[in-house]
Each structure stands twice: as C-alpha cells, then as structure tokens.
Amino acid sequence: MKNEKFMSESMQYLKEDYSDLYEGIVQLNDNVFSGKVLDVKTQKLIAIAMVCGTSDDRAIKAQMINGMKTCDISAEEIIDVLRIVLLISGKPAFTKSLEILYSIVK
C-alpha cells in the first residue's frame, strides 16, 4: 500500500537527492494507512474519493489503479464512490473521474 507512488521516477530522484524528505513522506504514508480502526480498503476508497474531488488526473488514476491492485477494489465500488463525488463536488469532477475509470477498465 505505502509503496504506491514510490515507483515513480520523480520519487526515486527524491530518495537519492533529498532522502530526509523522502523518509518523511514514507513515514507519513505509513501513519495514514495504518488500518487501525477502519480497514485499509475503506481508507483506500476514501483516498480515491478525495482525489476525485480535485482536478488532478494523474493522482486520480494512480489512486484508482493502486486501490484496484492492492485492495481488490472493483469498478462497481468505484462507481459507488463517484456517486458521492457527484453530490459533494459536482458534475465536472464526476465526469472527469468517470472517464479516468473507464480508461482503466474498458
């Protein structure tokens, strides 16, 4: 789970060039996805919803793929997440997220 974005080239550069900052982010990530009370899958669904509320294509795609891979989140479950995105963040955020979902699963 916590390794989600650490594959990216830029995070590799960060690890080499600014290891203190890299380590801080690893610790923050571990601290967040602790699965202490809520299970990690539920936390991951929440993370997907939150990035869908922004306009950050890359983050939306990365969170969806990561949640599908590491927690077996299904397209149907993400659609249920997107219903809430429609209500809370509006239709443009919903439509963008829907397109990203379909670009992954279709």
Next chain:
Amino acid sequence: MKNEKFMSESMQYLKEDYSDLYEGIVQLNDNVFSGKVLDVKTQKLIAIAMVCGTSDDRAIKAQMINGMKTCDISAEEIIDVLRIVLLISGKPAFTKSLEILYSIVK
C-alpha cells in the same frame, strides 16, 4: 440518511418556494446513498472525508453528526478518516476538521 439537511430552515423554504428543485435534490441524494455495492456507512465515511477537504465548517459538522447518528460512526473512525485528509488535503484541512470533531465529542 437522505433527510440529513432537510431539517434546515433554508431547505424548508426551498421546499415551499421551489418544490421542483427541492425534489430534484431529494432524488439526487437517494440516488447517491443507494447502498448498492458499498454499504451506506462506508459511503458516509467517504462523504465526511470529502467535505473535510473543503473549508466549509457547516458541511463538515453536519456530515460528521449525521454519520454518527445514522450509521454509528465513532470518533475513532473519523480520526482514521482525518489521517487521509492530512495526506491528501494537507494540515490546515486536517486541523480544522479535528477541531470540529472535538467540538462535537468532547
């Protein structure tokens, strides 16, 4: 669930003055919290997280109280939500949400 904000005075006015718009919102709300795949409690946790990512005090408080009342969401579970708010939306959003949570439960 769907009645969450319909107790408010302004929604009552809306129902009287613009019933078509009011009905549209009721339908949208029912459509969203369908509990089709994810259970309603998980959807409610997601809704709490999403409003915590904004600066809207009233909505954050309303969603937390509604989730606690209708789905038995605990303070511990909301803290686990706020861990993700910290990661995705940053510390000011986290701190504001934490203060609202403690204003409810302490």
Next chain:
Amino acid sequence: MKNEKFMSESMQYLKEDYSDLYEGIVQLNDNVFSGKVLDVKTQKLIAIAMVCGTSDDRAIKAQMINGMKTCDISAEEIIDVLRIVLLISGKPAFTKSLEILYSIVK
C-alpha cells in the same frame, strides 16, 4: 458597481496605507465590470455564481447584496444561479449559498 467593497474598513485602511495597491484594484474592477459586450447585470450574476463555488461566506453575501442593490437582481434569479452551483460545484456549496440567500431575503 465598482464601489462594492470599498466601503469596508479594511479597504479604507488600504487606501490610506498602500494607495498604489488600492488604485490598482479600482482599475482592475473597472476593467472587469466594463459592460462592453455582456451587460453589467449578467456579469454580476456570473460573479455571484463564482463566489458561491468557494467557501467564502463573506464574499458570497457581499456579492449577492451588491447585485441586488445595484442591478435589481431578484431572489428568483439567484435561485436560478444556485441551480448551476449545485450542478458544477456540488451540494455543500449549494446549501451554503442557499442559507446565505435566505438570511438576506427572509
């Protein structure tokens, strides 16, 4: 139109303390609400919609009152604006704006 916020105490302080910045804002404001192609009332409706998409209570209230006073915008017209706020920015933004509208007109 352009005097909307220049009554506020803080803008008065700004005028005295940083007159160059104050003058720049006056010019920007005049430049915006030029009524060149769209009439000023339509521009004002747009300004109301845009601030309703944020969480800034003060700005929402100020824009609504200013539009009502200077351009005879009605509550009914603002409701039609809020329909678009619901679609584009979601229900929390809609609900907050609705409450501010009713706090002005009821």
Next chain:
Amino acid sequence: MKNEKFMSESMQYLKEDYSDLYEGIVQLNDNVFSGKVLDVKTQKLIAIAMVCGTSDDRAIKAQMINGMKTCDISAEEIIDVLRIVLLISGKPAFTKSLEILYSIVK
C-alpha cells in the same frame, strides 16, 4: 442543452452499465437548465465561468463549445466572462481559460 456531455463514450458506458445513475444525472441537468427565470444562454455563461474557476481543461473546453453551439455565445462574450474569472479566481485561471478559448476560435 441537456445533452451536452451525453455524447461522450464514458456517459454511454454509464447509461448501459448504471442506468439509474445516468437517469439521475439527466434529471439533475434538466432541473438546472430550466430557463425558468434566467434564460438558458445566461445560465450557460454562468456555467462557463464556474468551470473556468477550476483547473479542469476538459470541462472548460466542453462548456465553451456547448455554449457556442447551443446558445450562439460569441468569443467576445466569453472574453467578458473571463474578465470576471480574472477578478474572482486570479490570473492562472484566466490564462488557462484564455488559451482554451483561443484554441477553439483561432
């Protein structure tokens, strides 16, 4: 008007796979662009302004094209909308929207 995004492949998939959600969005859209008090063109100008205040390229472009096609909104009118975007949402939002406008009309 209400068909604006229903041509998109992802909305077609949604219609097939989750028809209840699709129908809910159609109803919401009809409810919003009712043309009850404000005419639809004015509402469309407002929708353009609101999406310009976000960073969602696709939505900005879609709203501009839709408004031009269905309501004969001109580039000059959109420039007048963008003046307000500059004032309310700042220069990066203005510049991005300007580039999208010129990519359509030049």
Next chain:
Amino acid sequence: MKNEKFMSESMQYLKEDYSDLYEGIVQLNDNVFSGKVLDVKTQKLIAIAMVCGTSDDRAIKAQMINGMKTCDISAEEIIDVLRIVLLISGKPAFTKSLEILYSIVK
C-alpha cells in the same frame, strides 16, 4: 516555529488520544520548516501566502500571527504577500486576507 498549532486544545487532545498521529505531524512539521536552503522566515511567508489562497479563516490568522511572532514578519511584508494572493487567487481571497491582517494589526 514547529509549535505553532500545538498549543490548541484539539492538538492537545490528539496528543493524549492518538499519540502516533500527533508525533507524525510533529515530524512532518519539523521536516518542512527545516531552513535547509531557504531561511525559515521565507518559508513562513510562503506558508502565509498558501493559506491565504484557501478560505480557511482560522488557518490564515494562525499563520499570520505565528509568522509575526516567531520571524518578525511585518504588516508591510504581509501586504507584499497579499499582492501575490490577488494575482494568483483573485480578489475575494485577497479581501478576506486583508481583513484578517487588519483585525490583527489595527
């Protein structure tokens, strides 16, 4: 510097109830305000600017007061920050931040 918000009641509760999360935030904060390349005062000016771009009154006020106390940031310097807020985030964000500044210094 790093103690800025740890005086607040809710952060005290967090320390008692969820010490792992509290410690994680202390470490994150120390990691951020490292003063490694930029001096801490410059970093603090940046933090003030960034919260002014949101609608979070409490965070804006807290960051301004903290910067004034711990780094001798002056009202004149914050006005220079707010010039950038006007350009990047628009006039409502500027006006709100200006009012908060004057509520502190007048």
Next chain:
Amino acid sequence: MKNEKFMSESMQYLKEDYSDLYEGIVQLNDNVFSGKVLDVKTQKLIAIAMVCGTSDDRAIKAQMINGMKTCDISAEEIIDVLRIVLLISGKPAFTKSLEILYSIVK
C-alpha cells in the same frame, strides 16, 4: 519579471483583440511584483508555491521556469518550497509539482 506570460500566443492575441484588458493585466502584474518590501525573488518563490497548490500544470511549469530564469531560483530552493506545499496542500499537490520540477531539471 512582468513579461513572464506575455510571450504566449494567447496573450499576443489578447493584446491585439482586447488591448484594454491586456493593459490592465500588465498593470496588475507590475503592481504585484513591485519589490517594495520583499525582494522580487522572494515574491517569485511565493508565486511558485501558490500555483503548486492548484492543479494547473501549465501555470506550475511556467512559474518555475520564470523564477529560475529571472531570479536564479535553484532546484534546491524549489524543493524547500515543495516541503511547504506538502504540509499545506497535501501529497498529490506535492507529487505533481515534484514531477514538473524534475521534468525541467533532469
């Protein structure tokens, strides 16, 4: 400094087609980057931070390149800016900005 975006094709079109609006933006820009109290380099660091808090790729890249060219801002200094972006705006904003930085300097 003030010429940062005036090289772009769309700003050239604006200058020709809507010279009053173009001139207004030039004046606003000059007014902002006045270097009256804070030096222009510090203001530029602040502008970089503020656009990193949005999802606007183009603006993030433009501000970074402009700051590097006109004020000799280094990658190390931008990393120190991004530490604050992580704290205030969260990890997706940080990661996106980091990728843009590395796309420029690597």
